[in-house]
Amino acid sequence: MKLRFAPSPTGLLHVGNARQAVANALHARRHGGTFQLRIDDTDPERSRDTYADAIRNDLRWLGLDWDESFSQSAHTADYAAAADRLRASGRLYPCFESEEELHAKRELRLRQKRPPIYDRAMLRLTAEQRAQAEANGKIPYWRFKLSDGAVVWHDLVMGRTQVKLSAISDPVLIRADGTILYAFASVVDDLRTSITDILRGEDHITNTGVQIDIALALGAAPGHFRFGHLPLLLDAAGGKLSKRFDGLTLRALRQDGIEASALVGYLARLGTSDDPQPLAIAELAAQYDVGHTSRSPSRFDMHQLLSLNRRVMHALPFAAVADRLPDGATEAFWLAVRGNLDLLGEARHWWDVVAGSIVPPPLEGESEFLTQALSALPTEPWDEHVWSIWTKRLAELSGRRGRKLFLPLRVALTAEEKGPELHELLLLMGRERVAGRLRHAAA
Known part of the structure; x- marks a missing residue:
């Protein structure tokens, strides 16, 4: 068994391509076969080496290693030979x-209520x-004369599938300028490199x-080939997922902090009844x-996807992210x-929050409480018990408990109403930073 992924280097990979x-x-x-990366760069005007490099980088990031690779631009002689055989x-x-x-012919057929073939x-x-x-x-372009009747195959996803060739215009395979079009080059390469199975979009x-x-x-x-056509991807609202939405390129998702294992795990199970799992490639393949x-x-x-990414984030060790964290970030910070x-x-x-100079907002009506919090703040050195010592002392001074005690402290120290455990953040901040924020919030 041999499969291929054949992107065109005319843009960045999108989640639809990645699927x-x-x-x-x-x-x-899963079947012990070969995985080929083919760069479909037969369009010289739109293809870019920078996009080809970006595609390879994205696939490596996903963990999808290929067994062989080539660019179509290196095989023009094969397409010329195949064209001669068809001629x-x-x-x-x-x-x-x-x-x-051609436009006039199409318009005429439409006016005659005939298919525009x-x-x-x-x-x-x-x-x-x-x-x-x-x-x-005049320089000719070249069309392929389609057979009569229909083509039928058993699709690995769609089941019995049929295409009526008599309802399709003979496709142009070679432009007048000699450019080989996708439909032709793809077949020649699939035959030449012994591809057996082709999985691609329903379109x-x-x-x-x-x-x-x-x-x-x-x-x-x-x-000769087995085909499987994956249904189209829609957005969350049910509309067609636009490839022009830059936020869904792999580069953008990676820069935003989506982990590769989350994305692959999500795409592998998308459209099935199986729950997405952020598993290793070998485990995903086995299933x-x-x-x-x-x-x-x-x-x-x-x-x-974010829910799955959250699961991945919560289990990542410091060593897996150390080089992607802000300078100076420690393992204690990451675990917190x-x-x-x-x-x-x-x-x-x-x-x-823990090492910078954020400025929390003044808390209206909390000045007296925050002043009490400052007076109750233990002196350094601090250890893991400082939070409990401080909040116990502050509860006795203020008479507050629960949310009324903890929420003003969280907002004063982090400018957020939710977040990591304050007893861990407190140690990372240090007394000087904590005291300064309490003073500012009490003003």
């Missing part, structure tokens, strides 16, 4: 219509007519029908079954705050 990468990698590992068999034919002419007029072109067109400076189902027909024309045996994926669209819910983090980036705020 397909996870599916292909886990399916390959020789009469399946690839030249076309000379301009965009304006290409009419194959260029198949009737004589050798003399072609020679005349080329003599007039490719029509492409799959076309590509099966191209593969057969190139000599592939029927049923992965693409057949468990629902045929209905799945919702990408950031709240669910990790249980209150959804994202690693939030640690910066709590470092400012």
